[in-house]
Amino acid sequence: MMDRSPKPPEALMRAIAQDLRPVRPSPQPLQLALRMVPLALLISSLILLAIGPRHDLSVLGPLLTWGASSAQFVLAITLVWIAAHESTPAGRLPRQVIYFAAIAASLVVVLVTLLTFSTSPAHEPLLRVPPRVNEMLRTSPWIMGFACGIGSTLAGGILILLFSRIFRNSLAIRPTVAGALYGAGAGLAINAGWRIACPVSTPWHALGAHGAAIIATAILGALIGRFSGSRRSQIGARRA
Amino acid sequence: MIRYQGGSLEAFQEIYTQLAPGVRRYLKHLAGESEIADDLLQETFLQMHRSRAAYNPKYAVKPWVFGLARNVFLMHRRAARQWAKVHESREDLPEFSVLPEADRLGSKDEIRRGIARLASDQAEALLLHHEWGFSFEEIAGMLGISAAAARARASRGMADLRMALKSIQRARA
Numbered sequence: 001m002m003d004r005s006p007k008p009p010e011a012l013m014r015a016i017a018q019d020l021r022p023v024r025p026s027p028q029p030l031q032l033a034l035r036m037v038p039l040a041l042l043i044s045s046l047i048l049l050a051i052g053p054r055h056d057l058s059v060l061g062p063l064l065t066w067g068a069s070s071a072q073f074v075l076a077i078t079l080v081w082i083a084a085h086e087s088t089p090a091g092r093l094p095r096q097v098i099y100f101a102a103i104a105a106s107l108v109v110v111l112v113t114l115l116t117f118s119t120s121p122a123h124e125p126l127l128r129v130p131p132r133v134n135e136m137l138r139t140s141p142w143i144m145g146f147a148c149g150i151g152s153t154l155a156g157g158i159l160i161l162l163f164s165r166i167f168r169n170s171l172a173i174r175p176t177v178a179g180a181l182y183g184a185g186a187g188l189a190i191n192a193g194w195r196i197a198c199p200v201s202t203p204w205h206a207l208g209a210h211g212a213a214i215i216a217t218a219i220l221g222a223l224i225g226r227f228s229g230s231r232r233s234q235i236g237a238r239r240a
Numbered sequence: 241m242i243r244y245q246g247g248s249l250e251a252f253q254e255i256y257t258q259l260a261p262g263v264r265r266y267l268k269h270l271a272g273e274s275e276i277a278d279d280l281l282q283e284t285f286l287q288m289h290r291s292r293a294a295y296n297p298k299y300a301v302k303p304w305v306f307g308l309a310r311n312v313f314l315m316h317r318r319a320a321r322q323w324a325k326v327h328e329s330r331e332d333l334p335e336f337s338v339l340p341e342a343d344r345l346g347s348k349d350e351i352r353r354g355i356a357r358l359a360s361d362q363a364e365a366l367l368l369h370h371e372w373g374f375s376f377e378e379i380a381g382m383l384g385i386s387a388a389a390a391r392a393r394a395s396r397g398m399a400d401l402r403m404a405l406k407s408i409q410r411a412r413a
Contacts, residue, residue: 006256006257006260006261007253007256007257008252008253008256008257008260008285009282011282012256012282012285012286013249013253015286015289016249016252016285016289017249019289020247020248020249021247022245022246022247023245023292023293024245024293025242025245025293025295025296025297026293026294026295026296027296028296028298086384087294088294088296088299088304088307088381089303089304089305089306089307089308089310089311089382090299090300090303090304090306090307090378090381090382091296091299091381092307092380092381092382092383092384093384094380094384094385094386094389095384095385096386169290169291169293169294170294171287171291171294171307171308171311172311173310173311173314173315173384
C-alpha cells in the first residue's frame with residue numbers, strides 16, 4: 001500500500017487554522033424537519049385568519065378538513081425528513097424511498113381533492129368580501145385560481161427560505177433532488193392550511209391552482225438546491 | 241469529531257491521520273489516477289472543514305467522511321464532465337490490499353486485475369465492505385441504496401471476481 005503522508009499538508013492546515021470557530025453539531029434529520037412546524041403553523045393560521053375558514057366545514061366534517069390537512073402536513077414533514085437524509089453523506093435513503101414519498105404525496109393531494117369535491121362540490125367563491133368582489137370572482141373563476149396559486153407559492157416560498165438556511169451546509173450529492181423534496185414539503189405544508197380556507201373545491205381549481213403551487217415550490221426548491229450545490233463546488237474548486 | 245467541532249486543530253489532525261490513507265485509496269479506486277486522488281483528498285478534508293457543522297454525532301465519522309469523499313469525487317466528475325475520460329485514462333491499477341476472502345484465489349496482481357474488471361458499483365460495494373470494513377447498513381447510507389442491495393452488490397462482485405480470476409489464470413496458463 002502506498003499511503004502517502006498521513007500528516008495533513010501545510011496548505012491544508014493553514015486553511016483549516018484560518019477558521020476554527022466552534023460550531024454546533026447538526027441536529028438529526030427529524031429535528032431538522034420539525035423546525036418548519038412553527039413557521040408553517042403560523043403562516044397557515046394567518047391565512048385562515050385573513051380569508052376565514054371555508055363555509056362548508058360542517059358538510060365536509062372533521063376527517064376531510066382537519067384530518068386530511070393533518071395527513072398532508074405529516075407527509076410534508078416526511079418529505080423534508082427525506083431531504084435531510086439526502087443531505088447527509090452517510091445517511092442517504094434508498095432511491096425507492098424518494099420515489100415512494102413523491103408518489104404518495106401526489107396521490108394524497110389528488111385523493112383529498114376528489115373526496116372533498118365529491119362530498120361538497122363547492123364552486124362558488126364565497127369569501128368575506130364585498131358582494132361585488134364575490135360576483136366578480138364567480139364570473140371570472142381564474143382570478144380565484146390565480147390568487148390561490150400565487151398566494152400558496154409565495155407562502156411556500158417563505159418556508160423554502162427557511163429551508164435554504166437550514167440546509168445551507170447540506171452535503172447532498174444530488175442537491176437538486178434534496179431541494180425539490182424540501183420545496184415540495186413546503187408547498188404541501190402550506191396547502192394543508194390553505195385548503196381549509198379556500199372556498200372552491202372543484203378539481204380544476206384544487207389541482208390547477210393548489211397542486212400547481214406545490215409543483216412550483218418543488219421547482220423553486222430544486223433551483224435553490226442546484227444553485228447552492230454548484231456554488232459549493234465552485235468554492236471548493238477555487239480554494240483547492 | 242466533537243472536539244474538532246469545538247475548534248480543536250489537534251482533533252482535525254487526528255481525524256486526518258486516521259482516515260486520510262483509507263480515503264485516498266478509496267478516491268484512487270474511484271478516480272483511477274493518483275494525482276486526481278491527491279487533489280480530491282485535500283478537497284474532501286476542506287469540504288469536511290467547511291461543513292463540519294453538518295456532522296451529526298449519530299453517524300460514525302468514518303462512513304461520513306467516506307461518503308463525503310464520494311460526493312467530492314462525483315462533484316468533480318460532474319464539473320469536469322470527464323467520466324469517460326477518467327476511466328479511459330486509468331493507467332495504473334487501483335491501490336488496495338488483497339481482500340482476505342480472495343487471497344486464496346490468486347496473486348495480488350491477479351486480484352487487482354480482477355477487481356478492475358468488475359462493474360464499478362459491484363467493485364465499490366465489495367471494496368467498501370471487505371477492504372475498508374464498512375457494514376452493509378453504512379454502505380447503504382453512503383450510496384443511497386438499501387442494505388440488501390449493498391449486500392447483493394458485494395456478493396455479486398465477489399462471484400464475478402472469482403470468475404474474472406479464473407479467466408485471468410487460464411489466460412496466463
